[in-house]
Amino acid sequence: MSRSDADSWDLATSVGTTATMVAAARAVASLEDNALINDPFAAPLVRAVGIDVFTKMVDGDIDMAAVDADGTARVMTDVMAVRTRFFDDFFLDSAAAGVRQAVILASGLDSRSYRLDWPAGTVVYEIDQPQVIEFKTETLSGLGASPTAELRTVSIDLREDWPAALRASGFDDTKPTAWSAEGLLVYLPPDAQDRLFDNITALSAPGSRLATEYHPDGGAGLADRSKAISERWRSLGLDLNMADLFYAGERNAVVDYLPRLGWEVSTNTRPELFARHGRDFPTGDLVASLSNSLSVTAIRK
Ligand code: SAM
Numbered sequence: 001m002s003r004s005d006a007d008s009w010d011l012a013t014s015v016g017t018t019a020t021m022v023a024a025a026r027a028v029a030s031l032e033d034n035a036l037i038n039d040p041f042a043a044p045l046v047r048a049v050g051i052d053v054f055t056k057m058v059d060g061d062i063d064m065a066a067v068d069a070d071g072t073a074r075v076m077t078d079v080m081a082v083r084t085r086f087f088d089d090f091f092l093d094s095a096a097a098g099v100r101q102a103v104i105l106a107s108g109l110d111s112r113s114y115r116l117d118w119p120a121g122t123v124v125y126e127i128d129q130p131q132v133i134e135f136k137t138e139t140l141s142g143l144g145a146s147p148t149a150e151l152r153t154v155s156i157d158l159r160e161d162w163p164a165a166l167r168a169s170g171f172d173d174t175k176p177t178a179w180s181a182e183g184l185l186v187y188l189p190p191d192a193q194d195r196l197f198d199n200i201t202a203l204s205a206p207g208s209r210l211a212t213e214y215h216p217d218g219g220a221g222l223a224d225r226s227k228a229i230s231e232r233w234r235s236l237g238l239d240l241n242m243a244d245l246f247y248a249g250e251r252n253a254v255v256d257y258l259p260r261l262g263w264e265v266s267t268n269t270r271p272e273l274f275a276r277h278g279r280d281f282p283t284g285d286l287v288a289s290l291s292n293s294l295s296v297t298a299i300r301k
Contacts, residue, residue, distance in 0.1 A: 003247065009131065010131040017240050018108075025079075032081070040115065044139070054238075083213075085277065092117070095122065099209060100175065101125075102123070103177055105182075106158065110126075113148065126154065177208045185213070186215065190250065194252055194257065197258060217292060255267060258296075263298035268295045269293070
């Protein structure tokens with residue numbers, strides 16, 4: 001089923017499934033020798049959601065290699081490891097620069113509020129749809145996990161008036177903020193993406209920072225790639241057409257849009273980030289376009 005203006009989901013349906021999918025990749029990536037990341041909460045969260053294929057994946061009960069002749073699953077795990085590390089480093093660098101307020105947009109099953117070494121006095125806001133926030137909060141509490149910062153969850157759709165909800169939760173727009181929009185933009189309509197960055201800018205004191213991603217082939221390339229990936233997942237028992245979840249069509253390039261709003265932007269390609277961690281970027285048709293994706297950081301002047 002494709003998207004509609006006020007659609008909603010939990011972690012086992014529609015867009016919510018993608019949060020469970022990337023958490024499964026983080027769980028697997030955390031177990032590697034020389035792992036780039038350590039997300040001890042990813043596997044229990046994925047098991048709690050209960051999507052069979054992802055539970056099997058985190059439990060090592062799926063022979064990914066058997067369905068993965070060209071390394072698709074391996075690529076997803078590698079890309080997620082590098083992506084997670086990029087956003088982890090972004091928040092830790094922001095903290096080292098003195099930023100004590102963070103907003104994780106579309107937090108999904110991200111456990112940074114529970115696993116990063118935030119400096120004392122840091123307040124972290126997590127925004128996602130109500131069922132997503134509620135599930136993660138209750139599951140982590142049931143596991144005995146405690147946030148490592150002061151965590152304030154904000155349950156709202158990012159197509160609605162989320163700045164008002166954020167302020168109502170105590171957000172202080174006079175303080176610099178570190179913002180992340182990870183794995184989010186393709187799930188927003190193009191105009192909602194622009195509004196998102198307009199709103200972030202209006203809420204950002206000088207010295208605020210932002211991390212996100214930009215996929216230059218966001219239109220047709222993304223649709224083709226997600227169709228191929230969905231077919232692989234279908235062979236494993238996951239009935240999800242990922243292309244139905246994206247908003248296709250032209251959208252402003254975040255790397256052009258942010259400077260117009262007064263942000264100083266820096267970018268890295270995926271192969272550059274892989275190289276930073278001593279890893280080779282994978283080859284193959286399915287990943288060729290992925291190599292063009294940019295990891296973006298920005299500072300508000
Ligand atoms: N950032 C998380 C991570 O990397 O693990 C989750 C990424 S997941 C691919 C996409 C997330 O975006 C989901 O948690 C979903 O609920 C959230 N999301 C997408 N559109 C949203 C919207 N309109 N309002 C709130 N959350 C949204």
